[in-house]
Amino acid sequence: MALKVLSQLMDKRHTLNILLALTSGMVLIPINSTMIAVGLLPIAHGVGVPLNAVVWVVTVYLVVMAALQPIAGKLGDLLGHRLLYLSGLSIFFVSSALAAVTPHLWAIIAFRSGQAIGGAFLTPNAMAIIRRSFEQNILRRVLSWVSLIQGLGAACGPLIGALLIHIAGWPAMFWINIPVLCFSFGYSWRWLPSHVPSSRPQLDYVGAISLAALLVLLSLSIPRIGSASLVEYSFPAAGVCAIAFIIWERHTKEPLINFSFFANRAFTTANLAVLFNNFLMYSTLLYMPIYLKTHRHTAFTSGVMLFIFSLSMSLTSWFGGAMTRSIGSRRIIALSFAINIVVVVWYVGLIHYSSFSFIVPGLLVAGVGSGLGTVAIQSTMLESVSRSQAGMASGIYSTFRYMGSITASSLLSIMVFSADWHWIILLIVTISGLVLVRGIPGSPIVEPPDFKSAL
Numbered sequence: 001m002a003l004k005v006l007s008q009l010m011d012k013r014h015t016l017n018i019l020l021a022l023t024s025g026m027v028l029i030p031i032n033s034t035m036i037a038v039g040l041l042p043i044a045h046g047v048g049v050p051l052n053a054v055v056w057v058v059t060v061y062l063v064v065m066a067a068l069q070p071i072a073g074k075l076g077d078l079l080g081h082r083l084l085y086l087s088g089l090s091i092f093f094v095s096s097a098l099a100a101v102t103p104h105l106w107a108i109i110a111f112r113s114g115q116a117i118g119g120a121f122l123t124p125n126a127m128a129i130i131r132r133s134f135e136q137n138i139l140r141r142v143l144s145w146v147s148l149i150q151g152l153g154a155a156c157g158p159l160i161g162a163l164l165i166h167i168a169g170w171p172a173m174f175w176i177n178i179p180v181l182c183f184s185f186g187y188s189w190r191w192l193p194s195h196v197p198s199s200r201p202q203l204d205y206v207g208a209i210s211l212a213a214l215l216v217l218l219s220l221s222i223p224r225i226g227s228a229s230l231v232e233y234s235f236p237a238a239g240v241c242a243i244a245f246i247i248w249e250r251h252t253k254e255p256l257i258n259f260s261f262f263a264n265r266a267f268t269t270a271n272l273a274v275l276f277n278n279f280l281m282y283s284t285l286l287y288m289p290i291y292l293k294t295h296r297h298t299a300f301t302s303g304v305m306l307f308i309f310s311l312s313m314s315l316t317s318w319f320g321g322a323m324t325r326s327i328g329s330r331r332i333i334a335l336s337f338a339i340n341i342v343v344v345v346w347y348v349g350l351i352h353y354s355s356f357s358f359i360v361p362g363l364l365v366a367g368v369g370s371g372l373g374t375v376a377i378q379s380t381m382l383e384s385v386s387r388s389q390a391g392m393a394s395g396i397y398s399t400f401r402y403m404g405s406i407t408a409s410s411l412l413s414i415m416v417f418s419a420d421w422h423w424i425i426l427l428i429v430t431i432s433g434l435v436l437v438r439g440i441p442g443s444p445i446v447e448p449p450d451f452k453s454a455l
Contacts, residue, residue, distance in 0.1 A: 073395025088121025144321030151314020162303025312367025
């Protein structure tokens with residue numbers, strides 16, 4: 001009996017150490033994603049560029065993250081998820097330090113891309129380690145805690161950013177990463193488990209470059225204020241690049257994206273659901289600081305407001321993860337998109353009402369709409385694939401998630417300058433999410449066998 005109790009305690013300690021190692025690094029991704037929202041105007045003023053130019057600090061981060069995560073996940077499947085995770089922490093460290101000391105926008109964008117490369121190595125490999133380390137009966141509980149911690153990171157990001165800018169200027173937003181990364185690297189080196197690679201690595205470099213080009217062209221193809229001439233060239237080029245990418249992936253021996261995954265309805269639906277959900281979340285994160293600035297509120301006020309939104313989102317994500325065990329993923333995801341219809345109505349009201357008594361309740365509801373279904377969406381994706389392919393599947397999932405963010409950042413100028421188009425776009429995405437929910441299973445998926453490639 002004593003040995004059994006001791007074994008359970010040791011297992012619990014090992015579990016907590018793995019979670020601490022992973023979340024201490026992963027939390028930097030949402031912090032750096034939301035922290036930059038309050039830093040766009042200070043960076044623009046600091047380096048002497050217009051706001052529409054500095055928005056690329058956000059867009060390039062999302063594009064690189066989206067393009068590299070499938071190959072980073074596959075690399076983890078082949079070389080080991082622990083190795084890729086530690087490499088991601090190292091790249092993030094170097095890029096953060098360099099971004100903090102440069103006075104030029106082009107260099108900030110370049111080192112922000114380096115942060116994205118590090119982040120791309122972190123996310124899918126962390127998810128794969130979780131998939132391999134925890135049995136399916138506790139997977140959703142673990143994902144709930146991971147989602148809560150990441151959500152708290154997203155919640156604290158704007159507030160941290162606003163405080164750092166006030167105390168030490170915008171470079172402090174990059175310096176803050178250094179001590180956290182040092183701790184995470186040491187702890188991950190000690191506690192993260194290793195696994196034997198499945199085969200010798202064969203990387204789809206052509207697919208990775210094609211996907212990156214496709215995402216850049218797609219982001220340029222989304223209409224913006226004053227960019228009609230650019231869209232005329234980028235949209236056809238994106239179409240050609242998409243066709244070439246699909247043809248290449250279907251005929252190469254080691255594809256970047258295994259299209260046989262999409263034969264699984266649950267996997268496809270989960271990926272589209274996270275795209276729509278992240279679009280709605282990023283729409284709020286990027287729009288609200290500019291809205292508040294135009295109504296003469298400070299950067300610190302914007303940080304507080306986004307903290308309220310993100311805290312609501314993170315707490316709700318944990319609660320939503322717990323609810324999936326009792327009412328099922330389909331209902332909880334449907335409820336999250338239904339709540340976003342209320343948020344759209346709130347955005348219409350923002351045209352006429354800009355008092356805190358109207359803004360704060362709306363941000364709380366928007367946080368609920370964005371957070372409630374996140375764990376259910378992610379667990380549906382992970383449960384629809386085998387453990388041996390969790391890295392590649394997580395990379396694909398992350399790409400779809402960031403495609404939603406890229407689309408939101410690309411449409412930012414239209415949403416800021418055209419109130420009518422703003423709520424119309426949000427309503428279309430919300431209704432699309434509600435229609436999509438029919439493809440989510442009503443109960444947890446039984447552990448699937450390995451997919452056989454259909455390519």
